[in-house]
Amino acid sequence: FSLEKPANLSVEVNGDIFHNLHLFANPLDTFKVDKKNPDLIYFGPGIHRFEGGEFRIPSGKTVYVAGGAVMMGRMLIENVHDVKLLGRGIIDPSVKMGIRIANSRNVYVEGLVATQCATGGSDSVTIRNVKVISYFGWGDGMNVFSSRNVLFDRVFCRTSDDCTTVYGTRLGFEGPSSNITMQNSTLWADVAHPIFIGIHGNVDKPEILENLNYVNIDILDHKEKQLNYQGCLAINAGDENLIRNVRFEDIRIENFRQGQLVNLRIFFNEKYCKAPGRGIENVVFKNVSYTGNRAEISVIEGYDAQRKVRNIRFENLRINGQIISDDMPGKPKWYHTGDMARIYVGPHVDGVSFLNTFEK
Template identity: 70%
Template sequence: MKTLSILPYCIIALFIALQGHAENQLVTYPAPKGAALNDDFTVRARIPGGEWQEVSPYLIKVDEVKDTKHHVEEASMASFDMSGTVEVSVTYNRGKIETAKVRPLSYQITPRIEENKIIFTLDQPRNLSVEVNNDIFHNLHLFANPVETEKPDPKDKDVIYFGPGIHQLKENKLEIPSGKTVYVAGGAVLMGQLLVENVRDVRIMGRGIIDHTVKMGIHLANARNIYVEGLYTTQCATGGCDSVTIRNLKSISYYGWGDGMNVFASNNVLYDGVFCRNSDDCTTVYATRKGFKGGCKNITMQNSTLWADVAHPIFIGLHSETEDFEVIENLKYINIDILDHKEKQVDYQGCLAINAGDNNLIRKVRFENIRIENFRQGQLVNLRIFYNKKYCTAPGMGIEDVLFKDISYTGENAEISIIAGYNEERKVKNIRFQNLRINGQLIYDEMPGKPAWYKTSDMCRFFIGEHVEDVTFTK
């Protein structure tokens, strides 16, 4: 009788255990023969209690600026797919581990150090930087992707399929026709650009790599209804497009003008879960530029990680068609970690930067739930209407209706942020800071300890200049 009474509970427990085991998945992709690898790290992963699997560490390059000079450094990149819980082991092959970090810090991943190994557990897909002894230029970029739920049939006539191996593209590029799906499998390396130009209804998917030597690895131009997901590349620009979704794409560049994910004169663009580490601006929104004409509207970046080795993590405005008074509007940046910002030139500083030029009007911009780590050099916020004669033919028309909500900065390197208009006709208006925290301190108009004769902006080291109206700081 006792055995019968506990049998149902044993069956339930077994079902739960099997279900949990089924949810834990790990997929690795061996690097193809001849691929450029980096032996700074040995990377392994496993389902808890299972066998360790090797994860190939590729060679990539990043840009270090020292004393205004650019130096190309060799870093590492590895990736796998996962669901449930996965353990990761990273062996450091360059010497002794004194300290180790796994960033973004907001993920609260505390690695365990065992001699020359770093061990930690992931309970969901993440895009990470693993850093030993505070070395951010020879680090491991570790991309734990979600397990693929959709793989196209290689035999489908509308599928261009690249299996594992190194693929040299004819004339160093592939021009993708309308209606096609390009699938780059894990373990595949493309030597050449994926070009989506004057077409529609194109998908680019997979877990493969566009080699780090290929500038502008993915280029979207005058296209409509485009979906890009899962690959590693150097850059991905979107110009003259409508209805674009870019999801879980990784962009790392090291050369001059190495912007990560530009938007030029495009509408209805969504970035979701992307990772950018770039040798120029990580992500920009411009109006007329590079032969693409018109304003921009409905641009969203969410659930993403940005790292600017040079220039801005987020930059809006600057370029436009002076005679057309173009508008950039309805922009959202939500749930973002900013890992670094390094820019000595004051004109090009700002983690969250809006600079209006060329008679453009920038309005209805929302920055929300953004965590900014201790960057090396620059400003937290830069909102200016200016006449930058190097790039513009006129000052901007205005910046209006900008919300900064739930923004935090932890660090000591931020220089004075700037908010400034141009003249009485070209103003910055209606700027709201809600729950702004600097090193844990909440900045708001009635904050305790603020002398009555201080501006609230003095408490966070923001300079609010002339031709600026209605700047508020609230809880």
């Protein structure tokens, strides 16, 4: 077959998703390597090993990992600024947390393949055309902890836990998260959630997670047997977090193996939280489509009269080709519209609407 543009593909024979070929057809690499540039650190084709199992990138440096280069250690961007990590090489699959961005600003990462790429305590981070594949327990792909102004563009995640998350205080990082965008990307969760927001925060100094955007996303799979951890598009507010201004737009969800389409809950998960969250507000699902027959019942549920889910709008939600709306034909007047999409709207929820704007 031929490709007309760059793409991240899964080539499967007879539906076998565990012996498939992940084919990453990259854009042409236009980076010009100038080995005389003192601010360039170049790793050519071959195997590279590092003392202590990691390579620390200094401030002001550009690190280029050429195609054919295999890094046998973690690429660490910590307590630095104005850093670029580029190339077409890979970080060996034995390296957990292959790329770690911590307490840094003005960071740009592009083109590499790793097991994980996490961002914590950082500001102004762009992660573009990075591919992560994990296979170990708690193998989240692209976490965000206590960070601001993070952009994921054209990334691919196939993970053994959540593909991408946004949290507040967690694992030594402190503070809220805001202005996080993932766009033009592909997510495949062999376990847990493709998109997960909100479970971790600071109960002593409550935080707000806000202005989170997921645009033009393909979700290929979701497989989670535990009912408490289901949801392709999941916002679970814990640890006194308030989560607001979240947008899911132009998202295509394939017939995943097991789980829920949507899970919005304010809850107290005693295993991971010290308190329930404060609220979930102003969430838009626009042009979200699901094609399949395996989705379990989705859930939207608050906690109590003070900890509510408010202002949830579904715009052009399409289930197997049918748009679900408050005025859709064939819906009995006494039905909640969510019943038509197998979305349970529970107590302590205000302002859920289902709109069909194609007919306006």
